[in-house]
Amino acid sequence: MGFTRSWTVRFSDTDPFGIAHYPRMIDAIHETSDMFMEEIGWPFWELTEEHGVGLPLVSMDFDFEGQVAGGDEVEIELTPEVGESSVQFDYRATHDGEVVFSGTEFRVCVPVDGDSGVPVPDDLRDALETGI
Amino acid sequence: MGFTRSWTVRFSDTDPFGIAHYPRMIDAIHETSDMFMEEIGWPFWELTEEHGVGLPLVSMDFDFEGQVAGGDEVEIELTPEVGESSVQFDYRATHDGEVVFSGTEFRVCVPVDGDSGVPVPDDLRDALETGI
Amino acid sequence: MGFTRSWTVRFSDTDPFGIAHYPRMIDAIHETSDMFMEEIGWPFWELTEEHGVGLPLVSMDFDFEGQVAGGDEVEIELTPEVGESSVQFDYRATHDGEVVFSGTEFRVCVPVDGDSGVPVPDDLRDALETGI
Amino acid sequence: MGFTRSWTVRFSDTDPFGIAHYPRMIDAIHETSDMFMEEIGWPFWELTEEHGVGLPLVSMDFDFEGQVAGGDEVEIELTPEVGESSVQFDYRATHDGEVVFSGTEFRVCVPVDGDSGVPVPDDLRDALETGI
Numbered sequence: 001m002g003f004t005r006s007w008t009v010r011f012s013d014t015d016p017f018g019i020a021h022y023p024r025m026i027d028a029i030h031e032t033s034d035m036f037m038e039e040i041g042w043p044f045w046e047l048t049e050e051h052g053v054g055l056p057l058v059s060m061d062f063d064f065e066g067q068v069a070g071g072d073e074v075e076i077e078l079t080p081e082v083g084e085s086s087v088q089f090d091y092r093a094t095h096d097g098e099v100v101f102s103g104t105e106f107r108v109c110v111p112v113d114g115d116s117g118v119p120v121p122d123d124l125r126d127a128l129e130t131g132i
Numbered sequence: 133m134g135f136t137r138s139w140t141v142r143f144s145d146t147d148p149f150g151i152a153h154y155p156r157m158i159d160a161i162h163e164t165s166d167m168f169m170e171e172i173g174w175p176f177w178e179l180t181e182e183h184g185v186g187l188p189l190v191s192m193d194f195d196f197e198g199q200v201a202g203g204d205e206v207e208i209e210l211t212p213e214v215g216e217s218s219v220q221f222d223y224r225a226t227h228d229g230e231v232v233f234s235g236t237e238f239r240v241c242v243p244v245d246g247d248s249g250v251p252v253p254d255d256l257r258d259a260l261e262t263g264i
Numbered sequence: 265m266g267f268t269r270s271w272t273v274r275f276s277d278t279d280p281f282g283i284a285h286y287p288r289m290i291d292a293i294h295e296t297s298d299m300f301m302e303e304i305g306w307p308f309w310e311l312t313e314e315h316g317v318g319l320p321l322v323s324m325d326f327d328f329e330g331q332v333a334g335g336d337e338v339e340i341e342l343t344p345e346v347g348e349s350s351v352q353f354d355y356r357a358t359h360d361g362e363v364v365f366s367g368t369e370f371r372v373c374v375p376v377d378g379d380s381g382v383p384v385p386d387d388l389r390d391a392l393e394t395g396i
Numbered sequence: 397m398g399f400t401r402s403w404t405v406r407f408s409d410t411d412p413f414g415i416a417h418y419p420r421m422i423d424a425i426h427e428t429s430d431m432f433m434e435e436i437g438w439p440f441w442e443l444t445e446e447h448g449v450g451l452p453l454v455s456m457d458f459d460f461e462g463q464v465a466g467g468d469e470v471e472i473e474l475t476p477e478v479g480e481s482s483v484q485f486d487y488r489a490t491h492d493g494e495v496v497f498s499g500t501e502f503r504v505c506v507p508v509d510g511d512s513g514v515p516v517p518d519d520l521r522d523a524l525e526t527g528i
Contacts, residue, residue: 008170010163011279012163012166012279015275016278016281017280022426022453023422023423027144030144043143045203045412059457060460062456071170071177071178144411147411148407148410150412154321155287155290155408158290188331191325191326191327191328192325193324194325195323196320196323199320272431272434274430275440276423276430282441291408294408307407307467308407334439334440334441335441
């Protein structure tokens with residue numbers, strides 16, 4: 001399942017050159033994962049309490065290919081790939097058809113009281129793969 | 133003219149008690165002013181270059197009356213009041229009918245190359261008061 | 265007891281005019297309260313677990329009197345005033361002897377499992393007033 | 397030249413599990429690069445105006461290996477590697493001797509009015525390599 005949201009670059013996201021600070025892009029990336037998990041019914045704020053698992057980030061790898069300014073609308077697309085006990089979120093952000101940034105977050109599935117990986121629960125796998 | 137937007141509290145806005153950090157509420161307040169100015173056609177990112185004026189903040193006064201958690205939808209309402217050479221933004225945020233925070237930002241209208249107040253331009257006054 | 269820390273305005277704190285975004289000043293204010301509470305031995309991250317109380321913010325009132333740019337050193341001074349069941353933090357920030365912002369946070373003392381005010385514990389009162 | 401700074405995890409950096417949100421770690425990484433550039437006399441806020449070049453980020457790659465809580469002191473070490481027309485910042489963050497995160501930022505040297513890489517100026521190269 002793919003997920004796309006629109007991010008408007010705000011005045012307070014921009015630097016002395018009038019372009020978005022890259023830590024603000026990271027905030028937008030993280031907000032996108034949060035919106036995606038909410039969309040599929042497994043919001044981060046319920047994950048542990050209601051489902052007994054967590055999806056901590058273990059690595060991220062991003063390329064910043066373009067610059068955006070205040071008022072620019074950036075389409076951020078998230079595509080999940082589900083592994084045995086891990087989840088990868090692939091991101092691709094575009095503005096006016098040009099890539100702004102792209103990259104990957106790698107997350108592991110851990111139980112509430114441990115930190116070694118466990119298999120992704122079947123219903124979470126279904127939600128990630130089909131959006132249901 | 134009144135303006136209302138919905139702010140969803142994100143996981144990364146919340147603290148060890150699971151409630152929104154207050155600096156993140158300030159971010160949401162500021163984002164609301166940015167969305168409002170964009171809505172009326174005078175976005176902060178064009179204000180100085182296209183209109184030769186700025187609206188720097190000179191004071192703020194907020195009461196935090198309730199607490200919100202990850203996933204909560206907060207309705208933030210902004211009501212502008214236009215003075216001779218100043219603009220006041222009144223905010224009121226509610227969740228499930230309860231007030232979360234309320235308060236005021238006071239801004240002065242300054243020319244691009246000065247810092248003493250000047251009268252709010254008539255077309256900006258119209259936009260603030262009528263949303264056009 | 266007074267407490268002063270130095271805040272260096274970073275490139276990523278500054279806007280297209282090269283001056284600090286005001287939400288970043290709010291972050292610096294909040295960080296100052298966090299550093300102060302750590303300094304007097306009652307850090308926010310231990311307050312509830314070790315002492316059974318919290319100090320949630322109920323109001324803030326700030327004036328922004330000056331502008332600062334990347335690299336500016338801002339001295340932020342915090343002076344606590346302890347009430348019966350509340351604490352007020354007065355802030356005054358200066359750069360090169362000029363006031364940048366000043367204002368007040370008002371906090372109430374609440375027990376871990378309630379939200380109505382309780383008297384500030386004597387040892388917290390002592391720490392706030394004497395820094396011990 | 398290596399550079400190390402200490403980052404204290406603040407209450408407002410932490411999530412409902414009491415550990416640092418990862419976008420706040422990214423802020424700490426970025427602040428470290430800002431402190432380093434200031435230390436060697438080439439602060440980001442002067443780079444373009446005084447030296448006619450910029451060092452925009454083109455990629456980042458980080459591993460998050462440990463978790464830190466409010467009050468934890470994290471030593472963040474930055475080691476620059478200077479290429480022909482690029483600069484790589486290698487980071488390694490530890491707490492109590494354990495690695496918290498590590499990774500790399502890759503930046504290109506661009507002239508003030510262009511976006512294709514130019515050779516890193518000799519005096520910037522010297523500053524990056526020797527800290528002078």
